[in-house]
Amino acid sequence: MINKAFLFVLFVLIFGSLSAQNQTIPCATNDYIKLLNQQNSGALKNIEDAFFDAKRYSSLKSKKEKDTIYTIQVVFHVVYNNTVQNLDDKYILSQLEELNACFRRKNADTIDTREIFLPVAADAGIEFELAKLDPFGNPTSGIVRKSSSLPTFGQFPINLSNADRVKEELYGSRVWDPDKYLNIWICDLSANGFDALLGYAYPPTNAENWNSNSFSTSNKQGVVVHYKVVGQDNPQSLSTGSKTLIHEVGHYLGLRHIWGDGSRNQGCNVDDFMDDTPNSRAATNGCNIGQNSCINNPGDLPDMIENYMDYSDGVCQNMFTEQQVEQMRSNLTLFRSGIATVRYPDPPVEPAKYTLIYPNPVVEDLTLTLSELDEEANYQIEITNLLGQTVFKSNLEPLSTQIISGLGALKGMYICKVLKQGKEILSEKIVFKL
Ligand SMILES: [Zn+2]
Numbered sequence: 001m002i003n004k005a006f007l008f009v010l011f012v013l014i015f016g017s018l019s020a021q022n023q024t025i026p027c028a029t030n031d032y033i034k035l036l037n038q039q040n041s042g043a044l045k046n047i048e049d050a051f052f053d054a055k056r057y058s059s060l061k062s063k064k065e066k067d068t069i070y071t072i073q074v075v076f077h078v079v080y081n082n083t084v085q086n087l088d089d090k091y092i093l094s095q096l097e098e099l100n101a102c103f104r105r106k107n108a109d110t111i112d113t114r115e116i117f118l119p120v121a122a123d124a125g126i127e128f129e130l131a132k133l134d135p136f137g138n139p140t141s142g143i144v145r146k147s148s149s150l151p152t153f154g155q156f157p158i159n160l161s162n163a164d165r166v167k168e169e170l171y172g173s174r175v176w177d178p179d180k181y182l183n184i185w186i187c188d189l190s191a192n193g194f195d196a197l198l199g200y201a202y203p204p205t206n207a208e209n210w211n212s213n214s215f216s217t218s219n220k221q222g223v224v225v226h227y228k229v230v231g232q233d234n235p236q237s238l239s240t241g242s243k244t245l246i247h248e249v250g251h252y253l254g255l256r257h258i259w260g261d262g263s264r265n266q267g268c269n270v271d272d273f274m275d276d277t278p279n280s281r282a283a284t285n286g287c288n289i290g291q292n293s294c295i296n297n298p299g300d301l302p303d304m305i306e307n308y309m310d311y312s313d314g315v316c317q318n319m320f321t322e323q324q325v326e327q328m329r330s331n332l333t334l335f336r337s338g339i340a341t342v343r344y345p346d347p348p349v350e351p352a353k354y355t356l357i358y359p360n361p362v363v364e365d366l367t368l369t370l371s372e373l374d375e376e377a378n379y380q381i382e383i384t385n386l387l388g389q390t391v392f393k394s395n396l397e398p399l400s401t402q403i404i405s406g407l408g409a410l411k412g413m414y415i416c417k418v419l420k421q422g423k424e425i426l427s428e429k430i431v432f433k434l
Contacts, residue, residue: 022194024194024195024196024197024198024238025158025196025197025198026198026199026240026244026247026283026311027198027199027200027201027244027247027248027251027257027311028158028160028163028197028199028200029200029201029203029248029251030257030261031158031160031200032160032200032201032202033047033203035160035161036202036220043205046205046206047203047204047205050203050204050205050206050254050331050334050335051203051204051254051256051273051327052273053330053334054204054254054327054330054331054334054335055273055327055330057330057333057334058323058326058327058329058330061326061329061330061333064344065329065333066329067125067344067345068125068329068342068343068344068345069125069126069127069342069343069344069345070125070126070127070329070332070340070341070342070343071126071127071128071129071340071341071342071343072126072127072128072129072182072332072339072340073129073130073131073142073180073181073182073339073340073341074096074128074129074130074131074142074181074182074184075130075131075134075140075142075143075144075176075181075182075183075184076092076130076142076143076144076184076185076186077144077146077166077172077173077183077184077185077186078092078143078144078145078146078173078186078187078227079146079147079148079153079166079171079172079173079185079186079187080145080146080147080148080187080188080227081147081148081149081150081151081152081188082151084227084236085187085188085227086145086147087186087227087230087231087234089141089143090231090233091230091231091233091234092143092186092230092231094231094232094233094242095230095231095232095242095245096128096129096130097232098232098242098243098245098246099128099245099246099249100127100128102243102246102308102318102320103123103124103125103126103127103128103246103249103320104123104124104125104126104127105121105122105123105124105319105320106123107318109315109318110318110319112306112316112318113306113318113319114289114306116301116302117301117304117306117319117321120276120321120322120323121306121319121320121321121322122319122320122321122322122324122325123325124320124324124325124328124329125325125329126253126328126329126332126340128182129142130142130143131176131181134176135176135177135180135181144173146172146173148166148171148172148187149171150165150171150172151188152187152188152189152190152191153165153166153171153172153187153188153189153224154188154189154190154191154195154196154197154226155191155196156191156192156194156196158196158197160200163187163189163197163200163224164220164224166185166187166224167183167185167219167220167222167224172185172187173185174219175219175220175221175222178218178219178221178222178339179336179338179339180338180339181339182222182223182249182252182339183221183222183223184222184223184224184225184245185222185223185224185225186225186226186227186230187224187226187227188226188227189224189225189226189227190226190228195226195228195238197226198225198226198229198238198240198244199223199224199225199226199229199244199245199247199248200223200224200248200251201222201223201224201248201249201250201251201252202218202220202221202222202223202252203251203252203254204252204253204254204331204334204335204336205218205335206335221252222252223245223248223249223251223252224248225244225245225248226244229241229242229244229245230242230245239286239313239314240311240313240314240317241313241314241315242314243308243314243317244314246308246317247308247309247317250308250309250320250324250328251309253327253328253331253332253336254327254328254330254331254335255272255274255309255320255324255327255328256272256273256274256309257272257283257309257310257311258272258274258277258280258304258307258309258310259272259279259280259281259282259283259310260272260273260279262281262282267280267281267282267293267294268280268281268293268294268295272309274321274323274324274327275323276321276322276323276324277304277307277309277321277323277324278294278296278300278301278302278303278304279294279296280293280294280303280304280310281293281294283310283311284303284305284310284311284312285311285312285313286312286313287305287312287313287315287316288303288305288312289302289305289316290302291303291305304319304321305317306318306319307319307320307321307324308320309324361430361431361432361433362407362410362430362431362432362433364405364407364408364433365403365404365405365407366403366404366405366407366416366430367401367402367403367404368381368396368401368402368403368404368418369400369401370396370400370401370418371400373398373399373400374420375398377420377421378395378420378421378422379395379396379398379418379419379420380393380394380395380396380418380419380422381393381394381396381404381416381417381418381419382416382417382418382419383407383410383414383415383416383417383430384414384415384417385414385415386413386414386415391410391414392406392407392410396418407432410432411432411433412431412432413429413430413431413432414429414430414431414432415427415428415429415430416428416429416430
């Protein structure tokens with residue numbers, strides 16, 4: 001019996017530890033916050049304060065601010081020890097494309113968002129482009145490549161001080177001004193021959209009530225991702241695949257995991273402070289669509305495994321929620337404004353008030369219809385050739401529909417303009433019968 005019990009314990013020790021060693025950690029952002037707090041006392045409080053500052057700010061934004069499109073300048077640092085790690089540009093470009101699609105809710109798999117979550121699924125209005133100028137003002141492709149003496153930046157158990165060496169000149173690639181660029185480091189995060197870690201991010205800091213400026217000059221801000229999860233068509237891709245970067249940029253812009261990072265025992269009582277992500281007990285693995293780990297009354301909803309801030313497989317992640325979007329945009333405005341340019345949306349196109357010249361091509365006579373005719377105004381028709389020379393000009397009758405004749409000599413393409421009080425209100429190409 002003793003021998004059997006001993007063997008059993010030995011079995012558990014060996015295989016238990018083996019399976020623990022082979023557990024890929026999708027994201028170590030929370031461990032990273034703990035490390036930052038060890039390195040800079042108060043970092044945790046600073047990050048939490050920043051989170052709630054951004055949350056408060058979300059409710060104060062103007063309509064114009066809500067409609068703004070932000071474009072973030074990105075630099076990728078590819079740090080490699082061999083040619084496999086030195087990812088080809090095509091993977092980086094396809095990853096950038098996916099990042100853009102996911103943050104604008106334009107990715108093809110948004111059709112997989114379940115109907116119950118469609119009312120809160122949102123376009124973040126955030127876009128990403130490769131930096132065109134480096135910190136010295138020189139032209140750049142936005143992709144920096146550095147060879148490293150380190151075969152991997154991963155370690156098991158996870159050691160993020162080791163991983164962070166990817167941001168040091170000696171082993172990796174030095175940060176570009178984090179107040180102007182989103183820095184994304186791509187490197188090997190495997191350890192002991194397995195994919196130990198897929199990524200981690202530096203969350204927003206410098207909350208309003210923070211007195212120290214130790215974070216504003218931080219040389220660590222940005223995102224680190226395992227080279228195997230970069231690119232939509234990366235042949236080495238793992239189950240979370242190229243959605244890892246979407247998740248990490250979500251953290252970088254101030255989002256938490258949707259289950260709130262509680263332990264399994266306290267899970268349903270720990271929130272991510274987003275009202276439109278249903279509470280869930282713990283991270284999701286795989287794509288379990290029926291999972292409902294916490295009952296919320298009223299209006300209980302299943303776990304939102306579609307959310308980028310879960311650990312579900314990449315193929316079932318396809319949405320941010322409205323509140324997550326507001327939180328990211330607030331963080332961008334408050335703490336990372338230097339990395340983005342803003343673009344206000346085009347004003348809505350007013351429906352044309354003066355329309356329709358027909359038939360087009362014209363046979364001989366032209367029928368002109370003016371809707372919303374102002375009877376007090378003077379209208380003219382002017383036809384020019386493609387050199388801009390006037391070939392026909394006449395006053396129009398104050399009628400909404402009229403026939404213009406006497407154009408039989410015209411053949412080929414012209415521009416027909418309608419003027420109201422001498423001001424052009426309509427300009428269309430017309431073709432006279434050849
Ligand atoms: Zn995460």
